[in-house]
Amino acid sequence: MAVYTHLAAEQLAELIDAYDVGPLVSAKGIAEGVSNSNWVVETGGSKAAGSRFILTMYERRIEIADLPFFLNLLDHLAERNCPVPRTIHDREGASFRMIEGKAVVLIEFLPGVSVDHPTPAQARSVGQALAQVHLASQDFGMSRPNTLDITMSQQTLENCGDGALAAIGPELAACVAKADALREAWPWELPRAICHTDLFPDNVLMLGEKVSALIDFYFACEDAMAYDLAVTHASWCFGHQGREFSEGIGRALVAGYESVRPLSLREREAMPLLAQGACLRFIASRAEDWLNTPQNALVTRKDPMDFVRRLDFYAAAGAGAFTDKP
Amino acid sequence: MAVYTHLAAEQLAELIDAYDVGPLVSAKGIAEGVSNSNWVVETGGSKAAGSRFILTMYERRIEIADLPFFLNLLDHLAERNCPVPRTIHDREGASFRMIEGKAVVLIEFLPGVSVDHPTPAQARSVGQALAQVHLASQDFGMSRPNTLDITMSQQTLENCGDGALAAIGPELAACVAKADALREAWPWELPRAICHTDLFPDNVLMLGEKVSALIDFYFACEDAMAYDLAVTHASWCFGHQGREFSEGIGRALVAGYESVRPLSLREREAMPLLAQGACLRFIASRAEDWLNTPQNALVTRKDPMDFVRRLDFYAAAGAGAFTDKP
Numbered sequence: 001m002a003v004y005t006h007l008a009a010e011q012l013a014e015l016i017d018a019y020d021v022g023p024l025v026s027a028k029g030i031a032e033g034v035s036n037s038n039w040v041v042e043t044g045g046s047k048a049a050g051s052r053f054i055l056t057m058y059e060r061r062i063e064i065a066d067l068p069f070f071l072n073l074l075d076h077l078a079e080r081n082c083p084v085p086r087t088i089h090d091r092e093g094a095s096f097r098m099i100e101g102k103a104v105v106l107i108e109f110l111p112g113v114s115v116d117h118p119t120p121a122q123a124r125s126v127g128q129a130l131a132q133v134h135l136a137s138q139d140f141g142m143s144r145p146n147t148l149d150i151t152m153s154q155q156t157l158e159n160c161g162d163g164a165l166a167a168i169g170p171e172l173a174a175c176v177a178k179a180d181a182l183r184e185a186w187p188w189e190l191p192r193a194i195c196h197t198d199l200f201p202d203n204v205l206m207l208g209e210k211v212s213a214l215i216d217f218y219f220a221c222e223d224a225m226a227y228d229l230a231v232t233h234a235s236w237c238f239g240h241q242g243r244e245f246s247e248g249i250g251r252a253l254v255a256g257y258e259s260v261r262p263l264s265l266r267e268r269e270a271m272p273l274l275a276q277g278a279c280l281r282f283i284a285s286r287a288e289d290w291l292n293t294p295q296n297a298l299v300t301r302k303d304p305m306d307f308v309r310r311l312d313f314y315a316a317a318g319a320g321a322f323t324d325k326p
Numbered sequence: 327m328a329v330y331t332h333l334a335a336e337q338l339a340e341l342i343d344a345y346d347v348g349p350l351v352s353a354k355g356i357a358e359g360v361s362n363s364n365w366v367v368e369t370g371g372s373k374a375a376g377s378r379f380i381l382t383m384y385e386r387r388i389e390i391a392d393l394p395f396f397l398n399l400l401d402h403l404a405e406r407n408c409p410v411p412r413t414i415h416d417r418e419g420a421s422f423r424m425i426e427g428k429a430v431v432l433i434e435f436l437p438g439v440s441v442d443h444p445t446p447a448q449a450r451s452v453g454q455a456l457a458q459v460h461l462a463s464q465d466f467g468m469s470r471p472n473t474l475d476i477t478m479s480q481q482t483l484e485n486c487g488d489g490a491l492a493a494i495g496p497e498l499a500a501c502v503a504k505a506d507a508l509r510e511a512w513p514w515e516l517p518r519a520i521c522h523t524d525l526f527p528d529n530v531l532m533l534g535e536k537v538s539a540l541i542d543f544y545f546a547c548e549d550a551m552a553y554d555l556a557v558t559h560a561s562w563c564f565g566h567q568g569r570e571f572s573e574g575i576g577r578a579l580v581a582g583y584e585s586v587r588p589l590s591l592r593e594r595e596a597m598p599l600l601a602q603g604a605c606l607r608f609i610a611s612r613a614e615d616w617l618n619t620p621q622n623a624l625v626t627r628k629d630p631m632d633f634v635r636r637l638d639f640y641a642a643a644g645a646g647a648f649t650d651k652p
Contacts, residue, residue: 008442009532025437025533028366031355040354040366042437111351111368116334206335207351 004037004059011099012055016043018090018097019106021051035060035218040109052109053088057102064103069144070217071095071105073137073194078108080136083129083213085110112205112212120252121209123236127256129211130199130232134225135261137194146197146221150186150277153284154179160287168290169305171312172283178311179280186277187224187270195228196220197281200235226267229257230274231281233322234310242309245317251324271322272314279311330363330385337425338381342369344416344423345432347377361386361544366435378435379414383428390429395470396543397421397431399463399520404434406462409455409539411436438531438538446578447535449562453582455537456525456558460551461587463520472523472547476512476603479610480505486613494616495631497638498609504637505606512603513550513596521554522546526561552593555583556600557607559648560636568632571639577650597648598640605637 007015009027016024022044030038039055058067071087072095078086085108087095096103115122157165157176165172196203198219205213237250257263263271286304293301314321333341335353342350348370356364365381384393397413398421404412411434413421422429441448483491483502491498522529524545531539563576583589589597612630619627640647 009439010441010443012439024439026531027439028354029357030366031357040356113335113338113350113353115336117336205352 005057005100005102007039007057007099012039012041015055015097015099015104016041016106018092019088020091021053021088021106027055030054041106054085054107054109055104056107057099057104059102066144067096067103067105069142070220072142073140073217073220074107076140077133077136080132082132082136083110083211084133084217085213085215110205110213110215112207114202114204115206116201118201118236118249119209120248122206122211123249123252124256124259125206125209125211126199126204126232126236127229127253127258128260129204129214130196130228131225131257131260133196133214134193134228140194143194144221146195146223148197148219148281148285149223150179150183150280153277153280154183156284156288157280160284160291164291165287168287169308171308172287172304175280175283175287175308175311178276178315179284182273182277182280185273187266187273190224190226190267190270191264192222193225193228194220195223195225195231197223197228197231199228199232224267224270224274225261226263226270227274227278229254229263230271231278233271234275234278234282234307234314238310238313241303242306242313245313245321247323250321254322255324268322269319272318275314275321276311279307279314282307283311331383331426331428333365333383333425338365338367341381341423341425341430342367342432344418345414346417347379347414347432353381356380367432380411380433380435381430382433383425383430385428392470393422393429393431395468396546398468399466399543399546400433402466403459403462406458408458408462409436409537410459410543411539411541436531436539436541438533440528440530441532442527444527444562444575445535446574448532448537449575449578450582450585451532451535451537452525452530452558452562453555453579453584454586455530455540456522456554457551457583457586459522459540460519460554466520469520470547472521472549474523474545474607474611475549476505476509476606479603479606480509482610482614483606486610486617490617491613494613495634497634498613498630501606501609501613501634501637504602504641505610508599508603508606511599513592513599516550516552516593516596517590518548519551519554520546521549521551521557523549523554523557525554525558550593550596550600551587552589552596553600553604555580555589556597557604559597560601560604560608560633560640564636564639567629568635568639571636571643571647573649576647580648581650594648595645598644601640601647602637605633605640608633609637 012027013024026042027039032038037057041053041055044051074084074087077084088106096105162173203216237246283304286302290301338353339350352368353365358364363383367379367381370377400410403410414432422431488499529542563572609630612628616627
């Protein structure tokens, strides 16, 4: 989490001049993003607080070819009153520009803070916002496949190798077979939409009990809507290290979602399986990163075991993890 | 340059509540500071842009006992219309608070950007602002010695050892003797004030051609005013790697300074020597850091040779580096 590229004030000012947002007043590199550099940029008058934006420079991972999908999606959702930041287009109408071979994007700054310990009211608001996105994306003309689906998770874990997985944690090697079984049983026919698929608490900004912004749509893709809810459930309802499931948070999240878009019986029945698939998606990518990141690197490796614990929880709890009875 | 401590939104909100600045609306960790963590914090309304602050948490290096000096200095200078940020006091009147054993300070957010390639007009404005600080600090009741003066620089270089210095750069070993000679000739009797002593371009925010803020006073101490001008001269007038002295920037800087506070003849004569002392101060601390930072650390080591080149320039140019004739 750092700013990977130094942009001189002169370069920044020239860049901002390409947009109809007033002159550059301030720019602070922010410690967010692992595959991009970000700045909080302010433009306009010098005395009164001007307009603020997030300037993002894509350093790696993001395919430039995918950018129009991500950026058009933000504009599409924002137009339909979803709490997502709009993109700012330059004077020629382009949604991104290139600096030194890297794509840069100017995005609306939205207020709010990411919570570490959500309340049920906050979880309810997240569920509502997620359902809003699913409904609003129905008439979005573009699509992008989920390259991290259960098939790919199984493949990734298999590629890591049993020995390497067991070295991280003894329970991890068993995940290859679990992923295989889940893939066999996967309900591919559930209703689909554009999904965030990475809606962890740090990708949600809150003002009090209400969601003010969903951010970081760089894993967005077409998938089952209930799967996106399962990802969000797995990333919001547990305490430190994936321990201590909070039934209250889970119930509020699903209730919030259903207050906007009720789940079908088929979706509801699939939730335990989808949640296990969600866990395996993060187990797979974290295990891969773990094995590829030197132990002494300053980058913090995320422990795949945090999601092995969640996986075990969902496998054991079954439909009980999604009961709406208090 | 990173945020070293994670503060949960809940902790941040509680902290901000201790100040009379309205509720927390937004907080972004910023990639500034090597010995502290910083956040841009916004408080107040949710729609209209509220008030902004820099929240600083001191991680190391700063002695808590020195904090009242640094913070009172900011308030003293701001009251006298110097372009420095005010500190915000909490409801009990305290200028800093403790969180988890670390001191945190809320400071006014000032607009502006740090320039990489200053113009003469910008250098002139920096000179003016520096002289303003020197004059305004005359009735500041507190003091702090310069712990990085020529005596200490000489000592630091000697402690590094000739062999280690020569391994960084062959010219570096000769710096011990140079520091010794400078110390012998040092003009200790020049008029003094509270000096910034670290006014590099990244510690100055600019709006167009004018200084909007001088920041990062954590090396501030009592020393000769002309020495502070020499430090600023050495850090503003050279290109990449300490090459290519810019006579125009240097002249504008000194002229700007003298437009507010003219140098005495004695000060003007001392400038070449003071500038060499300034170079040795950075050579010494950088050489020490270089030897103490593992080569594969992700922290960027600053090359002491950048200031050896400047030292050689000042030694060769003498008074010519400070001529006011174009």
